[in-house]
Amino acid sequence: MSRTPVLAVIGGGPRGTGVVERIAANAAELYGDRPLDIHLVDPYPPGGGRIWRADQSPLLWMNSMAEDVTMYTDDTVQLDGPVRPGPALHTWAARVRDGRTVIDAVPEVLEEIRRLGDQDFPSRRLQSAYLRWVYDQARAALPPGITVHEHKGLAHRVSGPRDGRQHVWIEGTAEPVVADLVVLTVGHLDAEPDDEQTALSAFAARHGLVHLPPDFTADTDLTALPAGEPVIVRGLGLAFIDLMVLLTEGRGGRHENGVYVPSGQEPVLYVGSRRGVPYHSKIGYTWQGERPPLPRHFGPEQLTEALNRPGPADFRRDLWPLIARELGHAHYHRLFTAHPERTAVGLADFEEKYAVADPGSPELAALVASAVPDPADRLDLDALDRPLDGVRHASYDTLQDTLRDYITADLARRHDPRHSPDLAVFLGLLSAYAQLTRLGGDTGSHWHGFFSYLASGPPGQRLRELLALSRAGIVRFLGAETTVETDEEQGVFRARSATVPGACTEARALVEARLPDPSLRRTRSTLLSGLYADGAAGTESGLLAVDPADSRILDRDGRPHPRRFALGPYTTARSSGAFTRPRTGGPAFRQNDATARTALAFLRDLSCRDLRTA
Incomplete structure (x- = not known):
């Protein structure tokens, strides 16, 4: 008697949800009414996964407007499978408001949905509700013969021969999930510190200082940063914006008519970066008229x-x-x-x-x-x-006006x-x-x-809040090419920049406001490091090499693994990381579709053979 083929999807966030949606869209054409078991593995609830989980501070926003976020394909996406339209975030919210769509959400999220405008920036917990709904819809759209089994746990290893079934080992379970194919959609990952971060942490430990290495700000314990004390911050991207919000409004401060009213619990943030300026504001108007014909010179x-x-x-x-x-x-x-x-x-x-x-x-x-x-x-x-x-500036004091003028001009331009x-x-x-x-x-x-700095910046409101915090003295800008050194004798961190030659700032706390690099060499994921040890190819900067055609994992000889796929920011097929805007072609959709179609064709052919020997 033959058995049911098995597909394991490791990671239940937006990418994993997208793969399930494409499985549902392509099943009728490529798989028919055959049975299939999908095992979805993630320690966090499916839909949002870790990054978009529901239990986050309501102060943390998306950096996209509601009308600029969709999980569904349209006719601008170049893909071989069928287009299955669905509501973008703002349309979904409207349906929830008028009762056409019913969701299970806490009252605070329902109230936010009630107030949400098309050009508002939703909270991440509202996006979590949308993603959960998309996942539920994708699961419901699967043919009757395809069953999803959810495993709440961390997959820490995949083993198995190239030509045989794969074993997915989950923490806390004695027996693995045995699958015919494995798709990794694990999203952003933690990383071991590099040599510089290791040295900085050791210095901080010797002198009783605080050093917070690169991390996801929502997951970082910020209680170690004392009120009123200077904190050196390296990074002016989106991780910094989250840090800024959690250390100000998150500690009881408030913004009133462009003025920040402190609670007295805030530290003083001395912030610099390679560029020395924050990411450009999100553009605050919508497109009108003819679009430029693209691609023209890079197709x-x-x-x-x-x-x-x-x-x-x-x-x-x-x-x-x-x-x-x-x-x-x-x-x-x-x-x-x-x-x-x-x-x-x-x-x-x-x-x-x-x-x-x-x-x-x-x-x-x-x-x-x-x-x-x-x-x-x-x-x-x-x-x-x-x-x-x-x-160049003679002092940090004169630099503050220059940076405030720069941010003000950027806000005006990006909203005009x-x-x-x-x-x-x-x-x-x-x-x-x-x-x-x-x-x-x-x-x-x-x-x-460069893409993130120019195209994936924060909402304009966050930069207006940054201006208010700067005027209140809670944020102080350090300038470009910011470096940090340690003083063993004095037991402090010192920050310098090329913008204010000769000046320095001392502090007993240092925060690296950026995400960990997606690198196989330093990942804390035993799942990925195990794949690398098992022969998967890594690039010079540490990305997992995958076949651009269907995202099969490549070995060091360039051969695609017949039973392992990977999608996400840690791979060579990484996309921008932002959610897709409607009618912009969404390359992530094309990748999801290609992986789903290849997987379905493989599993269909496998089911036509005697699976007892597969």
């Missing part, structure tokens, strides 16, 4: 040509110039079509010359200068990336549709990311960091 043809050059591809040399050209195309196409009064030549003439000018060349600069009279309307990616390069080329560049970034996910290689840290 499949250009990507293939770049990768077919002799020798290994180098991101900065081979791909970044194409991406820069694409972003410029998006920017200037929008400027010429939506704001022609600010241009001096016709669009067709400009685009013809732009297409053949080398990025960064004097010829391109001359072309742009002649066609776009106002420098504020020109795209300067280097200036965007490093706004404090060459800026007269600067809609900025939104076109955002669309260009999404298009470029979609192409890079097809690459399957390691693009390095620069691209991902």
Whole structure:
């Protein structure tokens, strides 16, 4: 008697939910009415997983507007499986409000849904409710023969031969889940500290100081940071925004009409980073009119040509110039079509010359200068990336006004549709990311960091709150190229920056406000480190190598593992990390679909054979 095939999905967050949804969408075509057992393994409830779990502070927000978040495919997604439309977050919330959709949520979340506007930034616990509903819908859409078994536990090891069944070992259980295929969708992971962080922690232990290494801010114990004391913070991205909120409003302070009223329980945050400025504000208006035709200069043809050059591809040399050209195309196409009064030549003439000018060349600069009279309307990616390069201040006091002016100007620009080329560049970034996910290689840290800084910043309200905290003296800016040193004699941390030469800040507490790097070499996940030890390939920066076609895990000889897949930020198929905006092509959807289809075809063929010997 034959047995039922088994698929194990390790990780029940948004990626795991997306795989289940694609299994449901593709089953009728590829699997028919055959039986299948899906074992979903996660220590946290399915839907939200760890990062989007419901039991988080209501002060923690998403960094996307409700209308910019969807878990469903549409006709802009390039995929082989069927499109199965569903509600974006704001539409789902409207359905909950009018009673068409009923959910099980605490009263506070239901009240937030009642007040939620399309362009509001929801709390993470509200997003958790949406993700749980999506998961329940995906599970309900599975054919009658497909059954989901949920395991509340941490999968810590996968074993098994390449040509045989896989064993998924779960902490606290004596027997493994035996599966024919395994899909890893474990999301963001903890990491062991690198040499610098290890040394800083040892220094802090010797001197009774506080050192908080890179971590997920929502999971970090911040009680060790005393009220009124200086704290050096490295990082001005989204992890810092969470830290800022939890150490101010989270300790009883409040914002009133642009002024911060302290509780007296706040530490004083001395914050710096490589750039020295916070991530750009989320754009506060919606797209109107014609979209730039994308991709134009960085599509499949250009990507293939770049990768077919002799020798290994180098991101900065081979791909970044194409991406820069694409972003410029998006920017200037929008400027010429939506704001022609600010241009001096016709669009067709400009685009013809732009297409053949080398990025960064004097010829391109001359072309742009002649066609776009106002420098504020020109795209300067280097200036965007490093706004404090060459800026020097005699003291930290004078730097504070400069940074507040910078943030104020950024807020004004990102909420003014007269600067809609900025939104076109955002669309260009999404298009470029979609192409890079097809690459399957390691693009390095620069691209991902640049994308996050420019396109994945905080809500404007959070930067207005940062301004208020700066004026209140709760936040002090350190500047760019911030470094931290230790003083064994005095027993303190010292921070310095290139922006204020010669000055330093002392503190007895240091916080690294950033996520751990997704690296196989330092991951605390025994699941991933075990795969690496078992022969899975890792890239130079430590990502798990997967086949870009269907996300099968590659071994060190480049062979795809026939029974193991991986999706997520720790793989070479990593996507931007943000949720997909409706009608933007969502490369994560394409990846989920390809994995689900490959898995279903494998399991279908397996079920046609005698499974007793599989």
